[in-house]
Amino acid sequence: MIPFVKGIGDQQMNGAHTAERTMRADARRNRTRILDAARELFAQEHPDVQIGDVAKRAGVGVGTVYRHFPDKHALMGALVRERFELFNARLRAAVADEETAALDALTDALRANADSIAEDAATRFAFMRGGERAFAHAADEAEEFLRLSRILVERAQRTGALRKDFDAEDIPMIMCGVCATIDTHKPGWSWHRHLELVISGMRARV
Amino acid sequence: MIPFVKGIGDQQMNGAHTAERTMRADARRNRTRILDAARELFAQEHPDVQIGDVAKRAGVGVGTVYRHFPDKHALMGALVRERFELFNARLRAAVADEETAALDALTDALRANADSIAEDAATRFAFMRGGERAFAHAADEAEEFLRLSRILVERAQRTGALRKDFDAEDIPMIMCGVCATIDTHKPGWSWHRHLELVISGMRARV
DNA sequence: ACCTGAACACCGTTCAAGT
DNA sequence: ACCTGAACACCGTTCAAGT
Numbered sequence: 001m002i003p004f005v006k007g008i009g010d011q012q013m014n015g016a017h018t019a020e021r022t023m024r025a026d027a028r029r030n031r032t033r034i035l036d037a038a039r040e041l042f043a044q045e046h047p048d049v050q051i052g053d054v055a056k057r058a059g060v061g062v063g064t065v066y067r068h069f070p071d072k073h074a075l076m077g078a079l080v081r082e083r084f085e086l087f088n089a090r091l092r093a094a095v096a097d098e099e100t101a102a103l104d105a106l107t108d109a110l111r112a113n114a115d116s117i118a119e120d121a122a123t124r125f126a127f128m129r130g131g132e133r134a135f136a137h138a139a140d141e142a143e144e145f146l147r148l149s150r151i152l153v154e155r156a157q158r159t160g161a162l163r164k165d166f167d168a169e170d171i172p173m174i175m176c177g178v179c180a181t182i183d184t185h186k187p188g189w190s191w192h193r194h195l196e197l198v199i200s201g202m203r204a205r206v
Numbered sequence: 207m208i209p210f211v212k213g214i215g216d217q218q219m220n221g222a223h224t225a226e227r228t229m230r231a232d233a234r235r236n237r238t239r240i241l242d243a244a245r246e247l248f249a250q251e252h253p254d255v256q257i258g259d260v261a262k263r264a265g266v267g268v269g270t271v272y273r274h275f276p277d278k279h280a281l282m283g284a285l286v287r288e289r290f291e292l293f294n295a296r297l298r299a300a301v302a303d304e305e306t307a308a309l310d311a312l313t314d315a316l317r318a319n320a321d322s323i324a325e326d327a328a329t330r331f332a333f334m335r336g337g338e339r340a341f342a343h344a345a346d347e348a349e350e351f352l353r354l355s356r357i358l359v360e361r362a363q364r365t366g367a368l369r370k371d372f373d374a375e376d377i378p379m380i381m382c383g384v385c386a387t388i389d390t391h392k393p394g395w396s397w398h399r400h401l402e403l404v405i406s407g408m409r410a411r412v
Numbered sequence: 413a414c415c416t417g418a419a420c421a422c423c424g425t426t427c428a429a430g431t
Numbered sequence: 432a433c434c435t436g437a438a439c440a441c442c443g444t445t446c447a448a449g450t
Contacts, residue, residue, distance in 0.1 A: 169394040177383030188375040201407025
């Protein structure tokens with residue numbers, strides 16, 4: 001398990017590193033507790049986490065949550081950013097990996113990402129409502145994600161292993177679809193099978 | 207307080223036809239209006255339709271909506287049932303079709319279904335939370351859907367065109383994933399491409 | 413038998429008062 | 432500077448009163 005670079009930086013958008021340093025000790029501690037509580041709650045089965053519960057678990061008042069995060073989406077956005085940093089680390093490793101076949105490196109990253117998404121309803125929500133707010137709080141990371149995806153996609157296409165009409169944007173789109181399957185705890189469904197089906201569809205026909 | 211078990215199973219669960227007949231004329235008219243209003247609203251862009259808006263558009267009070275449908279999910283369930291009846295009609299046609307190759311018949315039905323789902327946020331919701339309430343109101347239809355899917359899947363597998371490890375349950379699972387993509391209006395995404403990717407993954411490797 | 417809408421419950425969000 | 436929780440807004444749902 002790769003530890004998160006949690007809390008680093010800003011509360012929500014970008015470049016608040018300075019604020020982190022100037023925060024009062026108790027505020028910094030509360031912020032960490034809120035994020036920890038949110039992480040734990042969003043890792044639980046149902047995705048409908050309430051701010052009041054986050055506050056209670058963090059041992060702070062609701063107002064404190066709202067002091068650190070302007071709204072629920074911003075709080076979720078912080079979790080989403082952490083995940084994206086993890087995703088990007090994996091993609092960078094895949095890009096650096098010259099040994100593994102390009103398509104395999106890409107699909108392995110996809111599988112690993114799906115695994116960690118299965119533990120975070122906040123990120124699933126972001127993928128399933130990508131155009132909206134929760135995603136916006138990880139805009140930079142999402143862009144980097146796309147940039148790295150493009151490199152891997154292009155490389156895998158040059159190999160001839162990946163379909164020519166595959167688009168780098170299809171990577172998050174696929175993850176969006178798998179998120180939906182993960183959220184739906186339906187007997188007889190398996191998001192693993194769903195993902196493998198899509199991965200199989202990525203392969204170029206011979 | 208329940209004076210007479212209102213709505214007894216028929217308008218929402220199964221076999222509404224009998225009650226339909228005994229309903230007072232104005233009630234029957236209101237019920238139709240509510241469903242029409244709901245259909246129109248759920249066909250609109252954002253899936254967060256409010257009961258109050260449905261009531262307003264139908265020209266009735268909120269209480270009337272709740273008299274006909276015990277809760278929001280039951281109302282959505284009624285729309286979902288309609289869609290499933292459409293899906294099942296298509297699948298039955300595909301089963302009856304001896305001309306077309308089995309896999310093509312199946313995938314064509316999938317494409318047609320996705321098209322109609324794109325116009326109904328209620329059904330998308332049901333697919334994306336399949337284990338829950340909205341789906342339950344179309345349980346019979348969903349079961350029939352699965353039964354028909356199994357026939358087509360088995361037939362397409364006998365042909366050798368469909369992967370052997372494909373499960374009939376994967377059909378609704380795929381639709382669930384596509385629903386998520388449809389809901390996410392993200393520039394650069396195309397649920398058509400998503401669907402074709404998955405369909406491509408269904409094909410057996412030679 | 414059915415309709416209506418004010419009232420209630422729940423949860424996201426705000427803000428006056430506190431340290 | 433930051434914290435707190437009562438109060439407010441919004442939307443799903445109920446129910447007393449009406450026809």
